[in-house]
Amino acid sequence: MGTNGAYPIDRIRSEFPILSALVRGKPLVYLDNGASAQKPEAVIDQIKKTYETEYANVHRGVHFMSQKATDAMEAARVKVQAFLNAAEEKEIIFVRGATEGINLVASSWGRSNLQEGDEIVLSVLEHHSNIVPWQIIAEQTGAVIKVVPIDDAGTFLLDEYEKLLSPRTKMVAVTHVSNALGTVVPVADVIRIAHENGAVVLLDGCQAVPHTSVDVQALDADFYVFSGHKLYGPSGIGVLYGKAALLNAMPPYQGGGEMIDRVTFEKTTYAELPFKFEAGTPHIAGIIALGAAIDYLNGIGLDAIAAHEHDLLEYATERLSGMNSINIVGTAEHKAAILSFNIRDIHPHDVGTILDYDGIAVRTGHHCAQPVMDRFDVAATVRASFGLYNTREEVDALVDGINRVQEMFA
Amino acid sequence: MSTDLRDLYQEIILEHSRKPKNSGPLDNPTGEAQGNNPLCGDRITVYINLDGDRIADARFEARGCAISVASASMMTEIVKGMTVGEAETALQRFEGHLTAKETPELIEDDELAALMGVREFPTRIKCATLPWHTFRAALGGSGKNDVTTE
Numbered sequence: 001m002g003t004n005g006a007y008p009i010d011r012i013r014s015e016f017p018i019l020s021a022l023v024r025g026k027p028l029v030y031l032d033n034g035a036s037a038q039k040p041e042a043v044i045d046q047i048k049k050t051y052e053t054e055y056a057n058v059h060r061g062v063h064f065m066s067q068k069a070t071d072a073m074e075a076a077r078v079k080v081q082a083f084l085n086a087a088e089e090k091e092i093i094f095v096r097g098a099t100e101g102i103n104l105v106a107s108s109w110g111r112s113n114l115q116e117g118d119e120i121v122l123s124v125l126e127h128h129s130n131i132v133p134w135q136i137i138a139e140q141t142g143a144v145i146k147v148v149p150i151d152d153a154g155t156f157l158l159d160e161y162e163k164l165l166s167p168r169t170k171m172v173a174v175t176h177v178s179n180a181l182g183t184v185v186p187v188a189d190v191i192r193i194a195h196e197n198g199a200v201v202l203l204d205g206c207q208a209v210p211h212t213s214v215d216v217q218a219l220d221a222d223f224y225v226f227s228g229h230k231l232y233g234p235s236g237i238g239v240l241y242g243k244a245a246l247l248n249a250m251p252p253y254q255g256g257g258e259m260i261d262r263v264t265f266e267k268t269t270y271a272e273l274p275f276k277f278e279a280g281t282p283h284i285a286g287i288i289a290l291g292a293a294i295d296y297l298n299g300i301g302l303d304a305i306a307a308h309e310h311d312l313l314e315y316a317t318e319r320l321s322g323m324n325s326i327n328i329v330g331t332a333e334h335k336a337a338i339l340s341f342n343i344r345d346i347h348p349h350d351v352g353t354i355l356d357y358d359g360i361a362v363r364t365g366h367h368c369a370q371p372v373m374d375r376f377d378v379a380a381t382v383r384a385s386f387g388l389y390n391t392r393e394e395v396d397a398l399v400d401g402i403n404r405v406q407e408m409f410a
Numbered sequence: 411m412s413t414d415l416r417d418l419y420q421e422i423i424l425e426h427s428r429k430p431k432n433s434g435p436l437d438n439p440t441g442e443a444q445g446n447n448p449l450c451g452d453r454i455t456v457y458i459n460l461d462g463d464r465i466a467d468a469r470f471e472a473r474g475c476a477i478s479v480a481s482a483s484m485m486t487e488i489v490k491g492m493t494v495g496e497a498e499t500a501l502q503r504f505e506g507h508l509t510a511k512e513t514p515e516l517i518e519d520d521e522l523a524a525l526m527g528v529r530e531f532p533t534r535i536k537c538a539t540l541p542w543h544t545f546r547a548a549l550g551g552s553g554k555n556d557v558t559t560e
Contacts, residue, residue, distance in 0.1 A: 346476075347474065347475035347476060348450075349450055349452075349475040349477075349534070349537065350419075350475045350476045350477070353415075353418065353531060353533075353534060354415060354419075357414075357415050364450070365449060365450045366450065370451060379450075379451045379452060379453075379473045379474075380451050380452075408415075408419055408424075409424065
């Protein structure tokens, strides 16, 4: 069933226990990876192993288990550092997810750097989590939000972006890959142009890291965030990368344990990076299991994964383009493995319910990206998003399912 | 096609969703309300005209799925001519039937009975109830009254 002779699809599928689950007696066809990816045994086993053999609170106890847990957690930080090619491990901050990472930067960096009339540049492609935190800080500081448009294919308009920038631009916060359309944003150009204008750049990498290798130093990204659960790791854990100079200059986001140097009621001094931004006991087992997910991806190879998913996207696009009734939403030249579409005027929720009856899991709705839906004048779309374990046969199952939807609504 | 799925998408529901009754705005309504389902982005506006205590007219505009449009279409047909009190009772019965733990007794109205298939699809119950919640808000007054499923 392989799509690529060298890609070990059968072995990979066998390593994800949930893929052998049945949905109403039918095999699960999981095409909702953009919302959250399934977990390989390596990640599931690591969580069990942590709690069974190396668990205690971290960075606190003098005892054996605390040291063991601390070592395992810090080893995971080094894995994330290598995964993003960050210069220093202290530039890797563990957060609950990309949402918390963006809120941290908007709040901490924003409060200390934004003034009335300053401008924050976002794009139409953003997920709500990269819009709302900026609206909150803009309201508090008097900063103004500018929005980069997209064309009818869903392509980020670099020329329009460049026109929006000015000496007033302080922050550019854009997605690396659109979650609703799959558009890959030319982030290297975005960052270069922002830096020429003296602005700082945050990239939302949630949909990028599962599909492509990322080098924050080569990109010269100032901040980069992603969520563990979309990267085949646990939910409730994510990463904020920030350049050390920027993070050092920022005030703490939350106060609590672990983030302090010394506390008195007169004055508290804060811990060094990364702990300044990691108040409270973190999701220890989740962090260690995120490290296991990264090991797992490296074992297959990000380039091999990207090639496999690209093949699936091309195949799915070709098959759906051949159906008269299908309107694909988002046809940018550079896309990750996300296919958003509508079937005539049939509402995506009706499509989703009928596909679910065949065991096919897709996302239906606005994908937390209502400005994108408004741009294409649709209330919602059906979204198939592919992961490293999907197959061409599953694309065929989707096409069969779409045909059944059409029969029902004929 | 599986039986359960046909229970949800009965011909009568598909027919109402294809050609909804009372679709479109009402001039000078005595009450109107907008309903939102933030999970899916669906929106419905319900307009009513009260003649004293009687619902002289009820119309709606919706951007929604087959279930919500069919539910709105049937609802407007049913409540027209009712008194406000009768409509409240009908609304409570409808909601009760959809959300009751036990299998509900049969609803006399054949068309509404078709919507009971949604009981087997917990994620879709809100699609069926949104028009009714919005209708209740519209009864509440002449100003704009917004409701949400969340």
